Amino acid sequence: MPSLVPGEGEKRRPWPDYALSGRPKGCIPLSVKEALINALGEGGAGKVSDLSTDLESHAIDRWHASARPEVVVFAESTDDVSRVLRWAHQEGVPVTTRGAGVGYVGGCVPVRGGIALSVARMNRLLELTPADGVAVVQPGVITGDLQDAARELGWFYPPDPASLRECSLGGNVATNAGGPRCLKYGVTRNYVLGLEVVLPNGEVLRTGSRCHKNKTGFDLVGLFTGSEGMLGVVTEATLRLIPHPQERAMLTATFADFPGAARAVQAIFEAGHLPSALEITDRFTLQAAREYLGAQALPPGEAHLIVEIDGRATAVAAELAELHALLEGLSALSVVEHPNESSCEEVWQLRRDFSYSLRHTGLTKLNEDVVVPRSKLVELVEFAARLQEETGIAVACFGHAGDGNIHTNLMVEDYEDPGTRERADAALDRLFRWILAEGGVITGEHGVGLAKKRWIRKALGDASLSAHCRLKEALDPAGILNPGKFLDE
Numbered sequence: 001m002p003s004l005v006p007g008e009g010e011k012r013r014p015w016p017d018y019a020l021s022g023r024p025k026g027c028i029p030l031s032v033k034e035a036l037i038n039a040l041g042e043g044g045a046g047k048v049s050d051l052s053t054d055l056e057s058h059a060i061d062r063w064h065a066s067a068r069p070e071v072v073v074f075a076e077s078t079d080d081v082s083r084v085l086r087w088a089h090q091e092g093v094p095v096t097t098r099g100a101g102v103g104y105v106g107g108c109v110p111v112r113g114g115i116a117l118s119v120a121r122m123n124r125l126l127e128l129t130p131a132d133g134v135a136v137v138q139p140g141v142i143t144g145d146l147q148d149a150a151r152e153l154g155w156f157y158p159p160d161p162a163s164l165r166e167c168s169l170g171g172n173v174a175t176n177a178g179g180p181r182c183l184k185y186g187v188t189r190n191y192v193l194g195l196e197v198v199l200p201n202g203e204v205l206r207t208g209s210r211c212h213k214n215k216t217g218f219d220l221v222g223l224f225t226g227s228e229g230m231l232g233v234v235t236e237a238t239l240r241l242i243p244h245p246q247e248r249a250m251l252t253a254t255f256a257d258f259p260g261a262a263r264a265v266q267a268i269f270e271a272g273h274l275p276s277a278l279e280i281t282d283r284f285t286l287q288a289a290r291e292y293l294g295a296q297a298l299p300p301g302e303a304h305l306i307v308e309i310d311g312r313a314t315a316v317a318a319e320l321a322e323l324h325a326l327l328e329g330l331s332a333l334s335v336v337e338h339p340n341e342s343s344c345e346e347v348w349q350l351r352r353d354f355s356y357s358l359r360h361t362g363l364t365k366l367n368e369d370v371v372v373p374r375s376k377l378v379e380l381v382e383f384a385a386r387l388q389e390e391t392g393i394a395v396a397c398f399g400h401a402g403d404g405n406i407h408t409n410l411m412v413e414d415y416e417d418p419g420t421r422e423r424a425d426a427a428l429d430r431l432f433r434w435i436l437a438e439g440g441v442i443t444g445e446h447g448v449g450l451a452k453k454r455w456i457r458k459a460l461g462d463a464s465l466s467a468h469c470r471l472k473e474a475l476d477p478a479g480i481l482n483p484g485k486f487l488d489e
Contacts (some may be wrong), residue, residue: 016109096428096483122139170234175446199475250307254301260331367446
């Protein structure tokens with residue numbers, strides 16, 4: 001793993017050792033650690049670390065880049081975050097906020113050094129109120145923990161990123177995270193009613209409310225949701241809950257080829273169905289799964305479909321039968337019903353095992369979360385097959401067929417080899433250019449971060465990128481929050 005993001009080494013530390021503003025002239029300058037301990041006040045020493053283990057663990061996420069901060073601050077309150085940002089703003093010190101650190105695009109890698117601001121200790125579920133249909137959480141709460149707490153009361157928080165047992169809600173807000181269920185229920189933004197945000201100068205802003213309708217002023221909730229830590233630090237979120245579906249069920253089907261499975265996706269919608277999740281998997285991924293899990297793990301076929309439905313018990317039973325007949329009529333090689341919660345979870349475990357199966361190949365999986373218009377599913381997989389043939393890099397496609405968000409994974413051998421990495425980067429460039437030319441987008445869930453930085457101008461266009469930069473300058477004129485990411489392209 002490289003110690004610095006390529007091209008960023010010369011920018012690692014453009015700032016001097018610091019003294020707090022107002023420190024008497026002639027005194028020995030404080031170190032960053034000492035200054036932050038003072039800024040945090042009582043208990044500050046237990047919240048600031050320059051231990052090598054902490055610096056290393058906060059230098060990375062799940063992408064390949066690594067850059068150590070100077071210190072890690074473990075914030076425990078909104079006041080802690082405010083004090084850190086106020087000091088950093090005054091002194092011009094970079095701050096990179098970090099939640100659970102399970103992102104795939106280098107979004108929380110502190111490429112300019114400075115402070116890694118962890119909100120992991122801010123992990124309290126502050127309120128769960130079914131009467132209002134809201135939960136109020138701190139940013140370090142794990143997504144799956146909120147879902148479990150809501151479920152105990154008969155309520156439902158739908159966003160379900162694959163890492164829901166690891167990822168934090170603050171990170172979900174920062175990236176506007178999705179997941180399989182966003183087909184029916186929407187992404188994180190659809191569930192954020194209000195936010196408490198600490199601005200880069202330390203000022204605390206509250207926007208939105210606990211009301212399910214609110215058209216008061218600009219949509220600042222939408223502005224901060226998906227802003228990837230570059231406009232402010234979320235310290236509290238008020239989230240929308242809905243009643244939990246009474247039942248859920250699922251069908252899995254295999255097809256002779258991917259176009260057959262893609263046609264089934266369109267047929268399901270045309271027949272008037274709106275599944276809660278609709279997942280498709282290609283031949284390469286299925287082959288890897290059979291090698292990892294055993295040949296009998298999946299029925300024969302070169303494409304696999306997962307169709308999940310939920311709702312009232314009688315409605316689910318009737319729809320399950322309709323979908324079964326529909327899939328059989330579309331020449332599915334096999335159709336299997338999974339009529340209850342436990343059997344559905346077994347299928348989702350299989351779906352999660354697809355990722356482990358690809359890792360088991362020994363190849364490095366470059367996980368790209370591209371999105372195409374749903375009508376382009378077959379063309380995407382056909383392009384991926386051409387890309388594999390022409391570059392010699394295997395490509396595995398699986399994911400959220402219902403909304404066109406197909407994870408197109410380049411499976412690379414010896415990615416640390418400079419020549420191999422150059423070929424992989426060239427293949428990614430071809431993929432992203434094709435996606436944009438076909439009316440798609442370069443990220444549906446993970447964000448831009450560092451991984452997709454060099455395509456951002458083409459993805460946004462000059463005018464849109466300029467508007468992004470003006471918003472950034474207005475809120476963060478010192479440029480301290482998460483610098484080095486896509487707005488610095």
